[in-house]
Each structure stands twice: as C-alpha cells, then as structure tokens.
Amino acid sequence: xxxxxxxxxxxxxxxxxxxxxxxxxxxxxxxxxxxxxxxxxxxxxxxxxxxxxxxxxxxxxxxxxxxxxxxxxxxxxxxxxxxxxxxxxxxxxxxxxxxxxxxxxxxxxxxxxxxxxxxxxxxxxxxxxxxxxxxxxxxxxxxxxxxxxxxxxxxxxxxxxxxxxxxxxxxxxxxxxxxxxxxxxxxxxxxxxxxxxxxxxxxxxxxxxxxxxxxxxxxxxxxxxxxxxxxxxxxxxxxxxxxxxxxxxxxxxxxxxxxxxxxxxxxxxxxxxxxxxxxxxxxxxxxxxxxxxxxxxxxxxxxxxxxxxxxxxxxxxxxxxxxxxxxxxxxxxxxxxxxxxxxxxxxxxxxxxxxxxxxxxxxxxxxxxxxxxxxxxxxxxxxxxxxxxxxxxxxxxxxxxxxxxxxxxxxxxxxxxxxxxxxxxxxxxxxxxxxxxx
Amino acid sequence: xxxxxxxxxxxxxxxxxxxxxxxxxxxxxxxxxxxxxxxxxxxxxxxxxxxxxxxxxxxxxxxxxxxxxxxxxxxxxxxxxxxxxxxxxxxxxxxxxxxxxxxxxxxxxxxxxxxxxxxxxxxxxxxxxxxxxxxxxxxxxxxxxxxxxxxxxxxxxxxxxxxxxxxxxxxxxxxxxxxxxxxxxxxxxxxxxxxxxxxxxxxxxxxxxxxxxxxxxxxxxxxxxxxxxxxxxxxxxxxxxxxxxxxxxxxxxxxxxxxxxxxxxxxxxxxxxxxxxxxxxxxxxxxxxxxxxxxxxxxxxxxxxxxxxxxxxxxxxxxxxxxxxxxxxxxxxxxxxxxxxxxxxxxxxxxxxxxxxxxxxxxxxxxxxxxxxxxxxxxxxxxxxxxxxxxxxxxxxxxxxxxxxxxxxxxxxxxxxxxxxxxxxxxxxxxxxxxxxxxxxxxxxxxxxxxxxxxxxxxxxxxxxxxxxxxxxx
Numbered sequence: 001x002x003x004x005x006x007x008x009x010x011x012x013x014x015x016x017x018x019x020x021x022x023x024x025x026x027x028x029x030x031x032x033x034x035x036x037x038x039x040x041x042x043x044x045x046x047x048x049x050x051x052x053x054x055x056x057x058x059x060x061x062x063x064x065x066x067x068x069x070x071x072x073x074x075x076x077x078x079x080x081x082x083x084x085x086x087x088x089x090x091x092x093x094x095x096x097x098x099x100x101x102x103x104x105x106x107x108x109x110x111x112x113x114x115x116x117x118x119x120x121x122x123x124x125x126x127x128x129x130x131x132x133x134x135x136x137x138x139x140x141x142x143x144x145x146x147x148x149x150x151x152x153x154x155x156x157x158x159x160x161x162x163x164x165x166x167x168x169x170x171x172x173x174x175x176x177x178x179x180x181x182x183x184x185x186x187x188x189x190x191x192x193x194x195x196x197x198x199x200x201x202x203x204x205x206x207x208x209x210x211x212x213x214x215x216x217x218x219x220x221x222x223x224x225x226x227x228x229x230x231x232x233x234x235x236x237x238x239x240x241x242x243x244x245x246x247x248x249x250x251x252x253x254x255x256x257x258x259x260x261x262x263x264x265x266x267x268x269x270x271x272x273x274x275x276x277x278x279x280x281x282x283x284x285x286x287x288x289x290x291x292x293x294x295x296x297x298x299x300x301x302x303x304x305x306x307x308x309x310x311x312x313x314x315x316x317x318x319x320x321x322x323x324x325x326x327x328x329x330x331x332x333x334x335x336x337x338x339x340x341x342x343x344x345x346x347x348x349x350x351x352x353x354x355x356x357x358x359x360x361x362x363x364x365x366x367x368x369x370x371x372x373x374x375x376x377x378x379x380x381x382x383x384x385x386x387x388x389x390x391x392x393x394x395x396x397x398x399x400x401x402x403x404x405x406x407x408x409x410x411x412x413x414x415x416x417x418x419x420x421x422x423x424x425x426x427x428x429x430x431x432x433x434x435x436x437x438x
Numbered sequence: 439x440x441x442x443x444x445x446x447x448x449x450x451x452x453x454x455x456x457x458x459x460x461x462x463x464x465x466x467x468x469x470x471x472x473x474x475x476x477x478x479x480x481x482x483x484x485x486x487x488x489x490x491x492x493x494x495x496x497x498x499x500x501x502x503x504x505x506x507x508x509x510x511x512x513x514x515x516x517x518x519x520x521x522x523x524x525x526x527x528x529x530x531x532x533x534x535x536x537x538x539x540x541x542x543x544x545x546x547x548x549x550x551x552x553x554x555x556x557x558x559x560x561x562x563x564x565x566x567x568x569x570x571x572x573x574x575x576x577x578x579x580x581x582x583x584x585x586x587x588x589x590x591x592x593x594x595x596x597x598x599x600x601x602x603x604x605x606x607x608x609x610x611x612x613x614x615x616x617x618x619x620x621x622x623x624x625x626x627x628x629x630x631x632x633x634x635x636x637x638x639x640x641x642x643x644x645x646x647x648x649x650x651x652x653x654x655x656x657x658x659x660x661x662x663x664x665x666x667x668x669x670x671x672x673x674x675x676x677x678x679x680x681x682x683x684x685x686x687x688x689x690x691x692x693x694x695x696x697x698x699x700x701x702x703x704x705x706x707x708x709x710x711x712x713x714x715x716x717x718x719x720x721x722x723x724x725x726x727x728x729x730x731x732x733x734x735x736x737x738x739x740x741x742x743x744x745x746x747x748x749x750x751x752x753x754x755x756x757x758x759x760x761x762x763x764x765x766x767x768x769x770x771x772x773x774x775x776x777x778x779x780x781x782x783x784x785x786x787x788x789x790x791x792x793x794x795x796x797x798x799x800x801x802x803x804x805x806x807x808x809x810x811x812x813x814x815x816x817x818x819x820x821x822x823x824x825x826x827x828x829x830x831x832x833x834x835x836x837x838x839x840x841x842x843x844x845x846x847x848x849x850x851x852x853x854x855x856x857x858x859x860x861x862x863x864x865x866x867x868x869x870x871x872x873x874x875x876x877x878x879x880x881x882x883x884x885x886x887x888x889x890x891x892x893x894x895x896x897x898x899x900x901x902x903x904x905x906x907x908x909x910x911x912x
C-alpha cells in the first residue's frame with residue numbers, strides 16, 4: 001500500500017510522454033556512487049497489521065489518564081467536540097494560509113484564537129502560535145532583546161527548568177547573557193535587576209506551583225528599561241490576574257492545559273502575547289482583519305515582512321511551521337467552555353490540589369515545600385528518593401510524584417490535580433503513598 | 439454578509455460544555471489580590487452553535503482532502519486516515535511518567551530513529567525539533583558547537599546558502615549567530631561550483647543545501663561539492679524539505695552531508711494542519727553525535743530510555759519529547775510502505791512532476807531551468823501574464839495554486855509540486871485549467887477569484903492598519 005493512484009498502464013503512458021523507459025530511468029542522472037543504496041527497513045504491512053503492531057507497542061505503555069503528574073503537562077479532559085471539529089480534513093490537511101480567498105476557515109479561526117489569547121493574557125495582541133511553551137519563551141525573550149537592543153536576561157529560577165534550558169540554547173546562539181535569580185522560600189525574590197538587562201522573566205504560578213506577586217519585579221525591570229516577560233499556564237488565567245495587569249510586556253506559555261491530549265509531550269502549542277507597540281518585532285504569523293474587493297470582511301496574514309520567506313537573513317525568527325492545528329484546538333476548547341466553564345475547570349483543579357496536599361501531608365515523613373498560596377500543583381519533600389517513589393506508585397497503577405531537579409533541593413516531588421479527580425481518587429493515591437513510603 | 443465571528447455568536451449567560459458539577463469558592467484557596475478583576479471576554483456559546491461555527495469555517499477552507507494543492511517545496515500529499523487512529527493509542531502518556539511505563543512509546547521512537555537513519559545514511563538522530571526550521575536551527579547549533587569544540591569557532595563565522603535556498607536557511611543561520619552569504623546558481627540552475635570554491639575557506643562554518651534544489655533539480659556535482667567542503671573543514675547541511683523526490687533512491691549521508699533535517703510533515707505524511715504542528719528530526723554523522731540536543735532515545739539492557747548524559751550537547755531545543763504524536767504518524771507511514779513502497783512513491787512524485795511539466799510546456803508555459811526535474815519544477819507564464827493573476831484564476835477554477843514568486847531567481851515563478859498521490863487525470867485537468875487561463879481576458883484575470891468565500895483582500899490596509907483581535911478598536 002503506497003497511496004498512489006497510478007495504474008500500470010498509466011505509468012507506462014506517462015513514462016513514454018516524458019521520454020523515460022522505466023521508473024529507474026528517472027534517476028539515471030544521479031551520480032552512480034549514491035544511487036540505489038542498500039537500505040534495511042521492515043517489510044511493508046497491510047493497514048490492519050500496522051494497527052496491530054501499533055497496539056502491541058501501545059500495550060507496553062501504561063496510559064496515565066488521571067495522572068497526578070504536573071510540570072507543564074497535566075491530564076485534562078479533551079472534549080470530543082473539540083477532537084471532532086479539529087479532525088475535519090479541511091483544517092487537518094491545509095497548508096499555511098497563503099491564499100486567503102480559499103483559507104478563510106484557518107485565517108478566521110486564527111484571528112479568533114489571537115483574540116482569546118490576548119484576552120487571557122491581558123495584552124493587546126497574540127501571534128498565531130509557537131511550537132511549545134519553551135520555544136515561545138525563548139522567542140519572547142529574543143523579542144524583548146530586539147526591542148531594547150540589549151543582550152542580558154534575568155530569569156527567575158521559578159521558571160520551568162526545561163524552559164530555562166531551551167532559553168539558554170537560544171540565547172547562547174546569539175551570544176546573550178543569561179543570569180538566574182534563585183528562588184527564596186519557593187518564590188521569586190525582588191532581586192536587583194542589573195543595568196543593561198533587556199528582559200526579566202518569571203513564571204506565575206511558578207514551577208513549584210506557588211503563586212507569585214510579580215508586579216514589584218515588573219516595575220523594577222521597567223525601572224532599568226528592561227521588558228518583563230511572564231510565563232503563565234493559560235488555564236490558570238481563567239481565574240488569576242492576567243500578566244498584562246501585573247506589568248508583563250510579553251506573556252508566553254504552553255496550551256496543553258487547554259484540554260489537549262498529553263501525547264507524551266506533544267504536539268501542544270506555545271502562545272505568545274504582547275503589546276501592540278511591539279508587533280513589528282514579533283516572531284511568527286499574524287492574522288489581521290481586512291476587507292475584500294467588494295468591501296466584505298475577511299482575514300489575511302499580515303506584517304509578513306517580519307518573516308523568513310520575505311526577509312530571509314534579516315527575519316525576526318526562522319519560524320515557519322508553527323502549531324496551528326493544536327492552537328485551533330485550544331481556541332475551540334476556550335469557546336466550548338466559555339469564561340465560566342474555564343474558571344470552573346481551573347478552580348476545581350485548585351480545590352482538588354489543595355485537598356490532595358492536605359491528605360498527603362498526613363503521611364509520616366512527608367513535608368510541605370511549595371509555600372502557600374499555591375495553585376493546582378505543589379511540591380512535597382519525600383522521605384524517599386522521588387524516582388523510586390514514582391516507580392513504586394506506577395507499579396500500583398498511580399502516576400504521581402514528578403521528580404523535581406536537585407537544583408531546588410533533595411527528594412522533592414511535584415504533584416498536580418485536575419478536574420478529572422474525585423475525592424476517592426485522592427484517597428486511593430494517599431493509600432498507595434502510605435504503602436510506598438512505609 | 440460576512441461570516442460571523444465566534445464572538446458575534448456569543449450571548450451573555452449561554453453555556454456550552456460543563457465539566458464541573460460544583461464550583462469551589464476561589465477565595466478559599468487564593469487571596470483576592472491574585473484573582474482576575476474581570477473575566478476574560480471569551481465567547482459564550484452552546485455546543486451546537488460551536489459545531490456550526492467551526493463546521494462553517496471548515497467549509498471556507500480548502501485542504502488536500504478537498505482540493506489539488508500543488509504547493510512547491512511543501513509536499514502536500516495525502517495524509518492517511520489510519521494515522522489519525524494510530525495517534526489515539528498514545529494520547530494519554532505523560533512525559534514525566536515512570537520510563538518503565540512508556541516502553542512502547544520509547545521503542546517506537548527508537549525504531550523510527552533507526553528507520554530515519556537508514557533512509558538518510560546518517561549515524562545518529564534527534565527527534566526533538568518541532569518543525570523543519572527548528573531542525574535547521576538545531577543542526578546549525580550542532581555544527582557551531584563542533585567548530586567551537588575544535589577551537590575554530592571564532593574563525594568560522596559564515597554560513598553559505600545558494601541564492602535559490604528556502605528563506606528559512608539564511609534566517610536560521612542568523613538566529614544561530616552567523617553571517618550569511620549567498621552563492622549564485624549557475625546557468626543550469628545548480629550551484630555554481632567555481633563561485634562556491636571562491637567562497638570556501640577557514641572562515642566558513644557550513645553550507646546549507648537543498649537537494650533536489652528549489653528548482654526541482656538534483657545537484658549533480660554534489661560529490662564534488664562535498665569533497666571541497668570537507669577539504670576546507672566546512673560542514674555540509676542538508677535541508678530535507680525535498681527529500682520526497684529521492685527517498686530510498688539516494689541518501690544525503692552517501693552524498694557527503696554531515697547534518698540532515700527531515701520534515702515529517704512533508705515527506706512522511708504528517709498533516710500540515712493549516713500551518714503546523716510538524717516535526718523536524720535531525721540526523722548527523724558520527725563526528726557530530728556528541729553535540730545532539732538532549733534527550734536522545736537509547737536502548738539499554740533494561741529497556742529503552744531517554745539519555746540526558748551528553749556532556750557536549752547543545753542543550754535542549756524543545757520541552758519534553760518533541761512532537762511525539764507526529765512521530766507515530768511517520769512510523770505508521772514507513773511501516774505501511776516499506777522500502778519498496780517508499781521508492782515507488784518517490785519515483786511517482788518525480789514522474790508526476792515531469793509529466794505535468796510536459797503538459798504545461800505544451801500549453802505555452804516556460805520552464806527556464808529545464809533540466810531533468812525531480813519532484814517539482816519551476817514554470818513561468820508567457821510574456822504579459824502576471825503569476826499572481828494566474829494563481830487567483832486557478833482559485834476560481836477550483837485548484838489551489840502552486841507556490842508563487844519563489845525561488846527568487848526566477849521571475850514570476852510558479853513552483854509546482856504535484857506529489858505522487860495525485861492521479862494522471864488530476865494533473866491533466868490542472869494543466870487544462872492553466873491553459874484556459876491564458877485565453878481569459880485580462881480584466882477577468884485581474885478580478886479573479888469571483889466565487890470564493892471572499893475575493894481578493896486588501897493586504898495594504900492589513901499591513902498599514904493591522905486589526906489583530908476582535909476587541910482591537912483601531
């Protein structure tokens with residue numbers, strides 16, 4: 001099976017028309033040294049056997065539905081209505097909307113997505129999406145450095161460690177300096193912002209789950225002419241004060257928490273929102289409203305002079321493919337829930353996380369680490385090595401206790417709860433934890 | 439009538455999905471000062487309204503599922519429905535769950551790495567990059583780390599790209615902190631070897647090439663190019679956007695390339711999704727393997743695992759395990775076709791392009807670099823016709839136009855990549871349409887399209903006064 005429609009007769013007729021004797025003939029001008037190499041691949045399988053083999057592989061996994069794992073990805077409900085609508089072939093199999101007359105579906109949906117993201121972030125504009133939260137952060141910081149013309153970045157240790165690693169890779173590439181501001185008592189301190197800093201970065205809720213009051217830090221950043229970049233879980237923004245309200249010039253994050261399948265880490269989407277004044281320095285695609293030849297409203301890619309296929313070496317970023325379809329799923333989720341539904345899901349996860357915190361602390365040897373107030377994730381100090389705890393819990397059918405990197409302390413594990421958890425789920429985890437830690 | 443925005447369908451108090459029975463009180467857990475003062479202005483719609491809205495939008499959109507979509511360098515081939523079922527089997531895996539509970543996922547990643555290594559002739563691979571351009575950045579950072587490790591980082595500051603290169607190549611080199619220089623193409627459309635020789639030297643870090651190039655031509659002097667690059671200590675980078683033409687027939691690794699990125703969303707049928715998400719694995723030769731981003735997938739005595747222990751790694755380029763569900767689709771594609779099927783698919787992509795090229799020449803279109811094309815070719819309309827008008831005319835005839843005005847070295851370019859999954863009669867109908875357009879009055883062409891959901895849009899206005907959100911009042 002190769003999905004090609006050609007009959008043997010058609011192939012012969014076409015070969016004749018192009019003056020070739022065989023399919024091999026189409027490659028006869030390639031250097032002989034490289035032609036027809038020995039390649040070892042498994043034999044082709046019929047469709048049912050491919051599925052069978054995939055099911056065999058999937059059978060070696062233990063799905064983490066209702067996981068208590070956190071750290072940037074959580075087990076949330078993916079609404080079938082979102083799945084069904086996003087699976088429509090017109091959305092699934094379209095390319096980048098370069099021909100707006102026949103791409104109004106993707107373009108308008110993106111315009112709506114931009115609006116929803118800007119609303120959540122409390123900022124004026126958002127782009128059409130980035131690969132993930134980590135690269136959205138890196139690109140957001142590069143945007144801040146372009147705006148300020150500076151090459152120094154101050155990042156709170158409260159930002160997800162993987163995001164900081166990706167940020168470091170991107171900043172090293174352009175030769176910018178990255179300074180880490182260590183957490184104090186689980187929160188970002190109001191540290192000194194060195195002169196010449198172009199971007200100050202913090203996350204709320206931070207990696208440990210704690211709520212951060214970032215307005216004073218944002219003010220201090222602005223005081224030295226730096227921009228303030230906030231990392232925020234979009235689900236939390238159904239409840240929490242938006243980054244724009246506490247002084248963020250740029251907000252970024254990962255959209256997985258808006259009902260996207262965890263998918264072992266992707267694809268999800270990254271969002272990037274900012275002030276309209278910075279729009280000409282933004283990376284990635286932007287959709288604008290405009291009118292057509294008859295004055296009818298329509299949507300089109302705009303400010304394309306920022307992008308690689310126009311500006312080449314002088315582009316704001318090399319990003320081309322983004323995460324359009326998964327971003328569309330995020331927008332569908334937000335529209336399906338509305339402001340109230342989003343708030344309910346966020347608050348339910350907060351309530352369940354607090355209840356979980358309470359009952360896990362009843363277990364001897366378990367100590368709190370994340371300070372209150374926290375949101376829907378928290379870190380505990382365990383009396384045993386977290387990797388071993390996670391493994392022992394998995395053997396009992398529970399996915400919990402994300403090991404926290406040692407830079408934050410010894411024997412720390414991250415827990416999360418979501419709208420999927422009931423009281424009995426929490427109690428069952430508590431019982432398993434008692435066994436594992438006994 | 440304009441198609442309504444979801445915000446215009448919104449009615450205060452209307453509810454769609456309800457996922458929570460009882461809403462807890464926010465202030466019980468969160469101090470007032472952290473809470474939103476006003477709710478976000480998200481749409482308030484019921485589920486049926488939501489379904490009609492997005493179904494309506496989808497009908498204002500074309501894709502491979504609806505329309506011939508011969509976008510050059512984009513490989514808009516059929517995306518098998520099997521793959522959409524396949525990804526559901528892996529949806530509920532968390533990136534931080536115990537590695538013993540994701541052995542199937544890791545095995546799939548490991549197997550896919552082996553398949554991609556075999557198909558590209560490379561020694562090691564990373565599946566982390568999220569897209570082609572992301573793979574480019576990863577690859578160039580690997581090259582940079584290699585030069586730095588050898589003490590040549592300060593000297594090698596330049597990346598060479600042909601003037602026919604994808605825009606992402608120079609943009610990537612800039613992002614990786616390099617200067618960029620364009621090398622002209624020769625009269626045959628291939629890299630001008632003499633011009634390249636003049637540019638090579640100890641100040642050059644890498645050459646980025648696409649092969650077949652963006653004119654659809656195979657760089658026949660590739661072995662000579664790789665030989666002189668190697669002599670000059672320059673790393674050769676393969677942009678995999680056009681791999682579809684040669685998969686199974688020839689491998690970048692055998693041509694002397696040091697780094698390769700693949701676009702799983704082009705060659706390996708991951709759907710483009712209206713612009714993403716994609717996946718851009720990067721393969722490297724052994725001398726560059728120590729610099730791969732973390733984590734890599736390895737097979738150990740106790741099973742498969744993610745390896746973070748690469749002391750010379752360029753670091754992380756993406757969170758978690760890359761666009762894993764895209765990898766599942768590519769795996770399914772390779773297992774369905776096998777080597778024989780992949781070679782046949784590649785050959786038929788070439789045959790379709792050559793056949794269509796002949797049909798278009800017959801209709802009066804010119805092919806300025808008329809060598810033996812591979813999976814795509816670049817045509818020009820006859821004198822007096824504007825490519826933009828022909829593209830818009832094609833929309834009226836029910837086709838998606840080719841890539842237009844690229845590559846930059848061809849004026850009024852129409853870059854056409856039919857792919858192997860299109861039938862002979864579709865190619866013939868497309869050629870007929872392009873032929874008919876040359877018979878249309880100029881005014882008709884300049885006014886096209888007429889019956890699409892919207893007509894030509896005012897791009898200047900959108901650039902001058904961008905309105906980027908519904909609530910933007912400017």
